[in-house]
Amino acid sequence: MPLPLDVTARVAVARAVSDVDARAVVAFALAFALVVALVVVARARRVLARANVAAVRWRPKFLWRLYQRSARSLLRRVEDRFSRTARDGGGSGRRAFGAVVGACPFVHVGEAKLARDVLRGTTVKSPLYHAFEAFSGTGIFTAEGEDWEGKRGEVLRAFHAVGLQALRDRAVEESARIVRGMKLELERGGTREMETLALPTLQRLALRVTFGYLTGNSLAEACAEVGRAQADVESEYLAAATTLRHLIPARARSIWIFSDFLYGLTPVGRLEAKNIRTTRMLSSLALRTAKKDSPLGMLRGGEMHLRERAVRVGDDEFPKGLLDETTTLLFAGHDTQSATLSWGLLRLVDNEKIQNELRVSLFDDVIVEALGLPSKRRKKRASSDGKKAAWATSAFAPMLESVIRETLRLHPVAPLVVRMLSADVSSAEMTIPKGCAVGVWLSSVHRDDAVWDRPEEFDPKRWTATSHARTGSTGSFTEDSEEDSSLGPASGKPASGLKHKGVGYMPFAYGPRSCVGQHLAQVTMRVALAHLIEAFEFAPSADVDASTPSVGFTVTPSTGAPLRIRLATKIDP
Numbered sequence: 001m002p003l004p005l006d007v008t009a010r011v012a013v014a015r016a017v018s019d020v021d022a023r024a025v026v027a028f029a030l031a032f033a034l035v036v037a038l039v040v041v042a043r044a045r046r047v048l049a050r051a052n053v054a055a056v057r058w059r060p061k062f063l064w065r066l067y068q069r070s071a072r073s074l075l076r077r078v079e080d081r082f083s084r085t086a087r088d089g090g091g092s093g094r095r096a097f098g099a100v101v102g103a104c105p106f107v108h109v110g111e112a113k114l115a116r117d118v119l120r121g122t123t124v125k126s127p128l129y130h131a132f133e134a135f136s137g138t139g140i141f142t143a144e145g146e147d148w149e150g151k152r153g154e155v156l157r158a159f160h161a162v163g164l165q166a167l168r169d170r171a172v173e174e175s176a177r178i179v180r181g182m183k184l185e186l187e188r189g190g191t192r193e194m195e196t197l198a199l200p201t202l203q204r205l206a207l208r209v210t211f212g213y214l215t216g217n218s219l220a221e222a223c224a225e226v227g228r229a230q231a232d233v234e235s236e237y238l239a240a241a242t243t244l245r246h247l248i249p250a251r252a253r254s255i256w257i258f259s260d261f262l263y264g265l266t267p268v269g270r271l272e273a274k275n276i277r278t279t280r281m282l283s284s285l286a287l288r289t290a291k292k293d294s295p296l297g298m299l300r301g302g303e304m305h306l307r308e309r310a311v312r313v314g315d316d317e318f319p320k321g322l323l324d325e326t327t328t329l330l331f332a333g334h335d336t337q338s339a340t341l342s343w344g345l346l347r348l349v350d351n352e353k354i355q356n357e358l359r360v361s362l363f364d365d366v367i368v369e370a371l372g373l374p375s376k377r378r379k380k381r382a383s384s385d386g387k388k389a390a391w392a393t394s395a396f397a398p399m400l401e402s403v404i405r406e407t408l409r410l411h412p413v414a415p416l417v418v419r420m421l422s423a424d425v426s427s428a429e430m431t432i433p434k435g436c437a438v439g440v441w442l443s444s445v446h447r448d449d450a451v452w453d454r455p456e457e458f459d460p461k462r463w464t465a466t467s468h469a470r471t472g473s474t475g476s477f478t479e480d481s482e483e484d485s486s487l488g489p490a491s492g493k494p495a496s497g498l499k500h501k502g503v504g505y506m507p508f509a510y511g512p513r514s515c516v517g518q519h520l521a522q523v524t525m526r527v528a529l530a531h532l533i534e535a536f537e538f539a540p541s542a543d544v545d546a547s548t549p550s551v552g553f554t555v556t557p558s559t560g561a562p563l564r565i566r567l568a569t570k571i572d573p
């Protein structure tokens with residue numbers, strides 16, 4: 001039935017008014033949002049100007065592929081920028097520059113002392129690690145405040161209770177297995193030498209050692225327990241982890257960081273979720289099979305990690321905190337160590353003389369025994385009383401230690417750590433105000449020529465120019481093992497290349513949120529590198545540039561570290 005005329009007119013007028021209202025409200029809201037955004041950005045710019053750092057423009061990425069292409073040269077570009085700002089000023093002439101990211105003033109630091117001052121004083125990561133939260137959840141890598149503190153304490157206590165001997169034994173067993181496999185492959189090929197990709201092999205090795213240490217069970221045993229082939233479990237996990245190591249940091253630098261919901265709808269977001277589910281299958285296997293007296297077994301009986309709701313993985317349910325921690329530790333453990341070992345081998349390939357010297361240095365009865373090397377060729381160490389080898393310290397194998405340190409100096413595989421400042425940080429004439437985000441580029445700190453002579457040169461001898469009389473690594477799990485995270489020259493005196501002792505070296509970051517696994521990594525890498533170098537000679541691959549970095553979660557050789565290997569026969573002690 002038609003409405004009376006006056007009613008129709010009134011409805012029409014009311015609609016027109018409400019349309020105008022709606023349009024006006026939307027326009028006003030947009031204008032208001034724009035003004036607020038401009039004010040916020042202007043404020044952030046003023047904060048950067050007050051901090052006296054050179055300003056650059058932040059360009060968010062839209063597509064992760066685009067990010068990947070540019071990521072290859074990321075470290076080089078950042079380092080060039082630091083060199084430029086230090087040389088030409090533009091700010092205070094320091095190795096620092098800033099940009100407004102979203103609405104946040106963000107200062108990048110590539111200078112040793114400033115980096116330390118930043119990392120020493122703050123534990124806050126949130127909201128800067130948001131992109132990592134879907135993966136590591138409430139594990140200590142992304143946890144905050146009391147939750148982080150309590151969980152970190154629990155993890156460190158568990159590591160401490162288990163000790164390093166169990167890790168050393170696991171690393172010896174798995175390294176010997178990998179070496180046997182490689183020898184078999186050489187034999188089957190029937191040739192003196194073969195081409196191989198080091199990175200995938202080292203990923204398997206590091207994963208097995210990390211899994212074995214965390215659970216007290218070998219990965220082989222755990223797979224057998226659930227009736228799955230170890231090779232399949234490893235391949236699935238490593239493929240998923242490799243995808244995630246690109247996807248997650250790409251999201252962190254893209255516009256997708258701002259909305260979980262929208263990101264989850266994109267094909268990339270769905271790919272990320274699928275791969276996270278795959279990595280959780282290994283976490284679930286680790287938790288199901290962990291022995292009571294292993295680190296994970298202890299966390300299972302702890303308190304902090306059991307507080308959150310249960311999460312289902314396959315047929316099992318686990319407290320979310322425990323599952324997240326296991327995922328974090330498995331990933332952090334295998335990815336960093338395999339990347340570092342790959343870079344180490346590539347550096348040794350380019351420096352044949354150092355490779356040979358390292359091999360000869362291993363023919364030493366103390367080292368052979370301590371690292372479980374199968375070598376028959378051993379010399380009695382003159383200074384040794386033949387008793388217990390202090391294998392957990394850096395002092396017992398100076399050449400090996402120096403090669404690892406120098407590798408971590410030039411290739412700190414987690415090159416960027418980011419913190420939210422909860423107090424002003426001042427250094428010389430620069431003050432970075434509270435509320436700023438700071439990105440410390442460890443890769444650039446390690447190339448700061450105010451601290452390092454010939455920073456670009458791979459020179460392990462810079463660490464042995466003075467004697468290794470005092471240990472650099474105590475093997476303890478205390479929080480204040482400053483010497484370890486800074487790892488100054490092991491003698492405590494400046495080695496030839498280090499102008500200011502202890503300031504410019506922090507491959508495991510520094511301060512309260514430095515790496516919890518650094519002592520573990522040092523043991524595993526000593527054992528693994530020694531076994532590989534003792535067994536094989538490594539030479540450059542035919543015609544590939546092996547050293548182009550691929551920047552993701554960690555920095556790895558982009559082509560998987562191609563190498564030629566043959567049995568080590570050339571050198572005698």
Ligand code: HEM
Pocket residue numbers: 140141142152210328329330332333334336337340412413414416417418507508509512513514515516517518520521
């Ligand atoms: C060569 C080996 C390693 C390197 C270079 C390395 C480096 C680092 C760096 C630079 C950080 C600070 C990251 C940040 O704040 O953004 C870190 C944190 C961390 N690392 Fe490592 N790491 C190594 C091995 C390991 C191992 C073997 C584990 C455990 C099995 C581990 C577990 C962790 C965890 C859980 C954190 C977070 C700590 C916290 O926020 O309190 N890492 N690592």
